[in-house]
Amino acid sequence: MNKDRVRDFFDSISKKYDITNAIISLGLESIWRRQFLRKINSSDSKILDICCGTGTSTYQIWLKAKRARVSGIDFSDGMIGIARSKYRENPNLVFYSRDAGDLDFIDGTFDCITIVFGIRNILEREKALKEFYRVTEHSGRIIILEFNYIEKGFFSHLFKFYLKRIMPFVGGFITGDRQAYRYLTRTIKEFPDPESFKRLMESAGWESVAHLPLTFGICNIFSGSKDFAK
Secondary structure (H helix, E strand, O other), X not given: OOHHHHHHXXXXXXXHHHHHHHHHOOOHHHXXXXXXXXXXXXXXXXXXXXXXXXXXXXXXXXXXXXXXXXEEXXXXXXXXXXXXXXXXXXXXXXXXXXXXXXXXXXXXXXXXXXXXXXXXXXXXXXXXXXXXXXXXXXXXXXXXXEEOOOOOOXXXXXXXXXXXXXXXXXXXXXXXXXXXXXXXXXXXHHOOOHHHXXXXXXXXXXXXXXXXXXXXXXXXXXXXXXXXXX
């Protein structure tokens, strides 16, 4: 699927994106986000939140690192418009309409890169991961929270049923765009397994790459660092 079509999907669901996520995740999203936020250092001062959507993750990250200035980027103008409206009174949060694979920040701008449920929607992932590496300062880090398509075990059958039937139906009912949620379920299914994605991160330059599985492997937290010597 081309980038413009993906952008149209996110623009279409942006107004009801937050409430839809809360409902279709059955409350698990908040648990996964809390685990993710534990990886944020309170000492981080310059954070870039990639694929920030309506800014929920950006704001939560700022709450964890209140000395930080957190920049959120997303290629959906609809999402960014809502993020700016929600957090317009917070001077430490700034939002840009940007393509994740072509950032216009100088080298080493940020000490932490974050991505919450967004990396799977980036079509050229290795290029984007290299770009994230470029704008990260030496000794900086990347932290990614993303779904995983589990293939085996009893729980996998429930998960597959949920992705195929429940998520598109509920998401489509709330937002009026079932096709967008069919696309999102497909991206979960097509996303690389954890070991393959870790290798992709390493090929982009990231070091000390690791992942932490959550809730029977439905989600993973990936992390990596930029070697100080490079």
